[in-house]
Amino acid sequence: MKCTVCRGEAVIDLRRHNANFCREHFLRFCRDQVAKAIAEHRMFGPDDRVLVAVSGGKDSLALWDLLVELGYRAEGLYIDLGIGSYSEASTATSVAFAESRGLTLHRVDLREEHGYDIPTAAAVTRRVPCSSCGLSKRHLFDEVARTGGFDVVATGHNLDDEAAVLLGNVLHWQTEYLGRQAPVLEERDGFPKKVKPLVRLSERETAAYCVLRGIDYIVEECPMAAGNRHLRYKEALNALEAASPGTKHAFYFEFLDKAADRFRPEARASQEELRPCTSCGAPTTAEVCAFCRLVERVRGAEPVPVEVLGSKGRRRRRRNGAARDGAAAEAGATAAAAGERVRP
Amino acid sequence: MRVVLRNPRRELEVAGPISVTKLLRQLDLNRESVLVVRGDTLVAGDAVLSDDDTVEIRPVISGGAS
Numbered sequence A: 001m002k003c004t005v006c007r008g009e010a011v012i013d014l015r016r017h018n019a020n021f022c023r024e025h026f027l028r029f030c031r032d033q034v035a036k037a038i039a040e041h042r043m044f045g046p047d048d049r050v051l052v053a054v055s056g057g058k059d060s061l062a063l064w065d066l067l068v069e070l071g072y073r074a075e076g077l078y079i080d081l082g083i084g085s086y087s088e089a090s091t092a093t094s095v096a097f098a099e100s101r102g103l104t105l106h107r108v109d110l111r112e113e114h115g116y117d118i119p120t121a122a123a124v125t126r127r128v129p130c131s132s133c134g135l136s137k138r139h140l141f142d143e144v145a146r147t148g149g150f151d152v153v154a155t156g157h158n159l160d161d162e163a164a165v166l167l168g169n170v171l172h173w174q175t176e177y178l179g180r181q182a183p184v185l186e187e188r189d190g191f192p193k194k195v196k197p198l199v200r201l202s203e204r205e206t207a208a209y210c211v212l213r214g215i216d217y218i219v220e221e222c223p224m225a226a227g228n229r230h231l232r233y234k235e236a237l238n239a240l241e242a243a244s245p246g247t248k249h250a251f252y253f254e255f256l257d258k259a260a261d262r263f264r265p266e267a268r269a270s271q272e273e274l275r276p277c278t279s280c281g282a283p284t285t286a287e288v289c290a291f292c293r294l295v296e297r298v299r300g301a302e303p304v305p306v307e308v309l310g311s312k313g314r315r316r317r318r319r320n321g322a323a324r325d326g327a328a329a330e331a332g333a334t335a336a337a338a339g340e341r342v343r344p
Numbered sequence B: 001m002r003v004v005l006r007n008p009r010r011e012l013e014v015a016g017p018i019s020v021t022k023l024l025r026q027l028d029l030n031r032e033s034v035l036v037v038r039g040d041t042l043v044a045g046d047a048v049l050s051d052d053d054t055v056e057i058r059p060v061i062s063g064g065a066s
């Protein structure tokens, strides 16, 4: 297979672009796609200070690397979620990445600074881990952006993420969420501007970027993610993509072009008045913000190790008679059971 | 040929030579969901892997819900 640009040996075929690229031209393709997303959606300019949400996974490290390559002023923020060995490995990977490139990585340790971790929060609130995790991350990114004087928060959401969220919103006709889904969320009443510069790159492309740039990222999945609904949507979209390359891109970008505006009034109508949280000052619709209420509830609770959370879940499912013999059946049942309780 | 799979990590022996596309089909994997890594680079779909190759089939789908 030959590179579409230089006829050299190709290392990757991108059927949705009807193109094959050698290493050099694939890396250039990725930079061009990100530059295009930033320009088209007016995400930020060369003087803006960008705070990159870093997890140690392929998307956030590719994003940070790409922004630096493109000459932007990008610093990272890593939140240690306390999810057992997964968080330990993620921390080490993120720190090593920043150090090897001489980049500034800000760090927040949930356990040290706020007295809880995600497995414990999940056990105490009896909600799926992603619920308190998402809430904590959003709050802390906003806070660090505000106190650190950043102009914008950039997250590593890629085309697959956005298409999967869109599919979920469409399948359940979440019109309010549809009205809010966009690659840019403008600044509002103390919430920083948020952008997704990777929306034009698929997950396979961001992973390939990391491999070809020699970026060591966490390939392991968060143990809390197994089998959630978001993953099933991605698999469904990839089945369509395999049969008809370009489907994901069309689904998402045609939505932005032709349909997103129709749902905006609904999203605006549901926007409630915001005021500062009486405890931390963050904008909120309530007296005390959701983050402060979560901290209040879970701080000081007996720490629940991630393994315990997992085995408890398995016991509960076994009682329900969901698990069958064999590892595969167990994995399938786990996925199904976890999926029902996760909201994307 | 040694084929390394991830999440969880396990290994398979597959007889080569075989093209990347055929290998993925044989393992019932969607080519949109994985990359085939050999050493520090990638191999494209039509590349033929030889019997003494070692490749890693790396999943690229991640599942965070936020």
Ligand code: SF4
Pocket (backbone or CB within 6 Å): A081, A118, A129, A130, A131, A133, A134, A222, A223, A224, A225, B063, B064, B065, B066
């Ligand atoms: S999968 Fe869920 S719990 Fe794990 S890091 Fe992502 S949001 Fe947090």
Ligand SMILES: [Zn+2]
Pocket (backbone or CB within 6 Å): A003, A004, A005, A006, A007, A008, A021, A022, A023, A024, A025
């Ligand atoms: Zn080339």
Ligand SMILES: [Zn+2]
Pocket (backbone or CB within 6 Å): A277, A278, A279, A280, A281, A282, A288, A289, A290, A291, A292, A293
């Ligand atoms: Zn608060």
